[in-house]
Amino acid sequence: MKAIEVNGSGLDQLRITERLDPTPKKDEILVHWHATSLNFHDYLVAIGGIPVPENRVPMSDGAGEIIAIGEEVDQWKVGDKVMSMFFPNWIEGTPTFNKTRFISGETVDGFITEKSCVAASAVTAIPKGYSYAEAATLPCAALTAWRGLVTEGSLKAGETVLIEGTGGMSIFGLQIAKATGATVVATTSSEEKAARLKAMGASAVVNYKTDERWGKTIFKMTGGGVDHVLDVGGGSTMVQSIEAAKIGGSIISIGILGNGRKGQITFPKLFFKHLRLKGIAVDCRLSQEAMIRAIDVAGFKPVIDRSFGFDELADAFRYQETGKHFGKIVLEW
Ligand SMILES: NC(=O)c1ccc[n+]([C@@H]2O[C@H](COP(=O)([O-])OP(=O)(O)OC[C@H]3O[C@@H](n4cnc5c(N)ncnc54)[C@H](OP(=O)(O)O)[C@@H]3O)[C@@H](O)[C@H]2O)c1
Numbered sequence: 001m002k003a004i005e006v007n008g009s010g011l012d013q014l015r016i017t018e019r020l021d022p023t024p025k026k027d028e029i030l031v032h033w034h035a036t037s038l039n040f041h042d043y044l045v046a047i048g049g050i051p052v053p054e055n056r057v058p059m060s061d062g063a064g065e066i067i068a069i070g071e072e073v074d075q076w077k078v079g080d081k082v083m084s085m086f087f088p089n090w091i092e093g094t095p096t097f098n099k100t101r102f103i104s105g106e107t108v109d110g111f112i113t114e115k116s117c118v119a120a121s122a123v124t125a126i127p128k129g130y131s132y133a134e135a136a137t138l139p140c141a142a143l144t145a146w147r148g149l150v151t152e153g154s155l156k157a158g159e160t161v162l163i164e165g166t167g168g169m170s171i172f173g174l175q176i177a178k179a180t181g182a183t184v185v186a187t188t189s190s191e192e193k194a195a196r197l198k199a200m201g202a203s204a205v206v207n208y209k210t211d212e213r214w215g216k217t218i219f220k221m222t223g224g225g226v227d228h229v230l231d232v233g234g235g236s237t238m239v240q241s242i243e244a245a246k247i248g249g250s251i252i253s254i255g256i257l258g259n260g261r262k263g264q265i266t267f268p269k270l271f272f273k274h275l276r277l278k279g280i281a282v283d284c285r286l287s288q289e290a291m292i293r294a295i296d297v298a299g300f301k302p303v304i305d306r307s308f309g310f311d312e313l314a315d316a317f318r319y320q321e322t323g324k325h326f327g328k329i330v331l332e333w
Helices: 040-047 138-151 168-180 191-199 214-221 238-244 267-272 285-298 310-322
Strands: 002-005 015-018 028-037 063-069 081-084 115-119 123-125 160-164 183-188 204-207 226-231 245-253 276-279 304-308 328-332
Touching (some): 002 310, 138 168, 138 226, 138 285, 160 168, 168 183, 168 328, 204 214
Parallel strands (some): 160 226
Antiparallel strands (some): 028 063, 028 115
């Protein structure tokens, strides 16, 4: 069976290899994976920005069908459709080192592979009516937006949410916020994407490239700031995220886009605005199941910008590099 492995750095080293068909242990399931989706984290693994052991199979998201089960597995049957977990060991509760040290596509193999065995507890069902490609968009990007707004933010109808940029995580933030009855304000660098954001229900969109003080602009246009910010840029966005937040608001630190690994913030703004600043990394199985139940009720589908084939992983990452996408990029086979 085919798998793609990371060996070194740069997209050209991504190579298809042949592996033996695996057999599940007594507490494992064998899954025939059919789709994965691209996250910025996967890109960093692929280019060597996050070092991984030799022959690592990248990609933290996967969706597929169970084709065999170990003798002690009773929660799944052959034919069930499942999706992966970013942290396969984090079932519930607060994160700990042991629960989060295994990361799919980084410290353990990910899902750009035809088949693999995983613990029966390391997958969840997929939402009703979802294709494999649609389900493969959820485990990292959607669950992070879900945690930021629902688990951590206790988002309520009538509150205002700021999403930044139009990548996969942010578009899920928009969809979850709209499904909850919240108002959404967004930023983007593109006028064309601004129109798409408005068509999806964003009430205001600010161009962060032409308006460097977009946080102040959003604070003014919302009449005193937003309740929730999903910050995707760290050092490159946090100062403006703090400006955009309302007094007593919540800022969730999620990413480092735009070279934002490090940065400076104005601390008096943080404490005199009584802000809650929380860093998060995805979420646990229990939350993934709660999110799926919510999607089943709300009925929204992910925005898939473009689909590639199994053999086109490097091309898909090159497309992601351009920043032209709106929502998710997937690979299906
Ligand atoms: N902590 C976690 O658990 C977690 C989970 C998922 C993602 N993340 C992080 O969240 C970030 C987004 O991830 P993703 O997978 O959604 O990425 P993505 O799909 O590659 O999103 C890229 C988009 O972000 C926008 N962007 C780029 N630079 C920006 C900047 N300086 N300010 C504002 N927006 C900017 C651009 O949107 P426009 O074209 O509209 O300008 C770009 O198209 C990444 O840093 C990723 O590592 C973290």
